Amino acid sequence: MPNLKDSFVLVYFPNYYHQKRFGLVQKFHLIVLSNILKARFKIRKTLLKIIHPFLIFLFFSFHTVHAEELIVAVASNFVVPAKELSQEFSRKTSHKVALSFGSTGKLYAQIIHGAPFQVFLAADQERPFRLVSEGFAEKGSQFTYALGRIVLYYHRLSPNQHPKEVLKSNDFTRLAIANPRTAPYGLAAMEVIQNLGIFENLSTRIIQGNNISQTFQFINTGNAELGLVSRSQVINSNPDLYWTIPANLHSPIQQDAVLLHKGLNREVAKEFLEFLKSTTAREIIQSFGYDLE
Numbered sequence: 001m002p003n004l005k006d007s008f009v010l011v012y013f014p015n016y017y018h019q020k021r022f023g024l025v026q027k028f029h030l031i032v033l034s035n036i037l038k039a040r041f042k043i044r045k046t047l048l049k050i051i052h053p054f055l056i057f058l059f060f061s062f063h064t065v066h067a068e069e070l071i072v073a074v075a076s077n078f079v080v081p082a083k084e085l086s087q088e089f090s091r092k093t094s095h096k097v098a099l100s101f102g103s104t105g106k107l108y109a110q111i112i113h114g115a116p117f118q119v120f121l122a123a124d125q126e127r128p129f130r131l132v133s134e135g136f137a138e139k140g141s142q143f144t145y146a147l148g149r150i151v152l153y154y155h156r157l158s159p160n161q162h163p164k165e166v167l168k169s170n171d172f173t174r175l176a177i178a179n180p181r182t183a184p185y186g187l188a189a190m191e192v193i194q195n196l197g198i199f200e201n202l203s204t205r206i207i208q209g210n211n212i213s214q215t216f217q218f219i220n221t222g223n224a225e226l227g228l229v230s231r232s233q234v235i236n237s238n239p240d241l242y243w244t245i246p247a248n249l250h251s252p253i254q255q256d257a258v259l260l261h262k263g264l265n266r267e268v269a270k271e272f273l274e275f276l277k278s279t280t281a282r283e284i285i286q287s288f289g290y291d292l293e
Helices: 004-012 016-021 024-066 076-093 104-112 126-133 163-168 184-195 212-220 267-276 279-287
Strands: 069-075 096-102 119-121 143-148 150-153 175-178 206-209 226-230 242-244 253-259
Touching: 069 076, 069 104, 069 267, 076 096, 076 143, 076 212, 076 267, 076 279, 096 104, 104 119, 104 126, 119 126, 119 267, 126 253, 143 184, 150 163, 150 184, 163 242, 175 184, 175 212, 184 206, 184 212, 184 226, 184 253, 206 212, 212 226, 253 267, 267 279
Parallel strands: 069 096, 069 119, 175 206, 175 226
Antiparallel strands: 119 253, 143 253, 150 226, 150 242
């Protein structure tokens, strides 16, 4: 007499006992199990097709979120070093750095009028200090990243006398300097001219660039025979074509960095400022003709 389980099987499989005798039930179970496994495999394969692109999206989204972009305002004299520093920083951290160049004074004006800069690398101490006191930069974040030096550059002139004597002579028609109202290197140039006692003699021959980069171009293009520019701009030139102005002829050019308020909540901005203090960064800065504190 079959039990309850066997009765159930008997209803749905009338030939159960006959099949069991020949081992067919076991085969039936294997077929059912095989079909179930195949179905589960197909479901998994389908799910994988759906999920795989999503996983790739999540992977790249994760890296996009963690690879931030930093916007840095940079004084014109620091163009080439800033590019090398940003590349080294990106190589070390994967963060991107967007650089915006201009005279320190004009960049300062852009910052107080809402420019999206997060870090400011100025060519003086005054503007970063003013930004802190006016509430546009973080107190305590200001530091000197470089000490600038000014040179007399005479790209198209080969003087047979000392460069200082050339500057005092009438052997040229134009002397290029940066605008002293907006460019710290222009202000230093004016101090040099005044301390040498030659301002009156040169006043009608001075042409001004909006920034130190334009001033440098005036000389290279022949619009001026000589000019007072940053040493970093000529560091790879023939040393016979420039004269480093003695430091006692002008006020120190202390170039300060500062964390702007738009970078307060950006960890990448703080990382970049810390990077500027590193040995690697300082070696790069020094290689472009800057002194360090």
